[in-house]
Amino acid sequence: MKAKKSEPPRAWQRMLSGRRLDLLDPSPLDIEIDDIAHGLARVARWNGQTLGDHAFSVAQHSLLVEDICLHLKPKFERKWRLAALLHDAAEYVVGDMISPFKAALGLDYNSFEDDLMVAIHRRFGLPPALPAPVKKLIKRADKASAFLEATQLAGFSIEEASRFFTRPTGLSGKAETYQLTPLAAHKAQAEFLARFDQLK
Numbered sequence: 001m002k003a004k005k006s007e008p009p010r011a012w013q014r015m016l017s018g019r020r021l022d023l024l025d026p027s028p029l030d031i032e033i034d035d036i037a038h039g040l041a042r043v044a045r046w047n048g049q050t051l052g053d054h055a056f057s058v059a060q061h062s063l064l065v066e067d068i069c070l071h072l073k074p075k076f077e078r079k080w081r082l083a084a085l086l087h088d089a090a091e092y093v094v095g096d097m098i099s100p101f102k103a104a105l106g107l108d109y110n111s112f113e114d115d116l117m118v119a120i121h122r123r124f125g126l127p128p129a130l131p132a133p134v135k136k137l138i139k140r141a142d143k144a145s146a147f148l149e150a151t152q153l154a155g156f157s158i159e160e161a162s163r164f165f166t167r168p169t170g171l172s173g174k175a176e177t178y179q180l181t182p183l184a185a186h187k188a189q190a191e192f193l194a195r196f197d198q199l200k
Contacts, residue, residue, distance in 0.1 A: 011023050040188075053182070059192040069084045069141045082200060094112070
């Protein structure tokens with residue numbers, strides 16, 4: 001009797017919206033903001049090694065980065081603020097793998113994440129590649145957010161965080177006013193969606 005040919009490994013993920021996202025060839029048509037918000041609100045920053053009753057989610061981190069961008073550049077265009085909000089959107093599929101683990105594995109995830117981000121950008125009317133100044137500002141805000149999270153939630157001292165992360169500059173004292181409180185997933189999800197609705 002002839003053996004059945006084994007099926008190729010499944011390379012798509014079923015989302016709660018019912019969409020099936022092909023991870024190797026993601027289509028903008030299979031990307032929904034509700035799936036992104038749901039996923040990011042349940043992905044923990046710092047592998048969950050943070051203070052509080054809830055994880056500090058990627059959804060909250062994304063909101064913080066967008067807010068810092070606006071503080072650094074008050075006239076930051078709305079579409080670029082949307083790009084800031086979505087800067088880690090690929091993590092609703094791939095999770096938030098911390099940098100030390102990526103380094104230990106020696107694998108390059110950039111290509112995979114880049115393809116997914118291109119599909120996400122196209123889905124929401126953003127260019128596949130962001131202009132260099134926009135990308136630079138978002139990265140600066142991302143690093144500032146990491147510093148604040150590290151020192152307030154992840155147990156880093158100011159001195160230690162200054163060695164590993166960029167200490168925030170240009171926040172005009174606002175760095176001290178950010179009080180990070182991890183939210184329950186459903187609240188983080190609701191805040192992320194509300195901000196998206198304001199920016200889209």
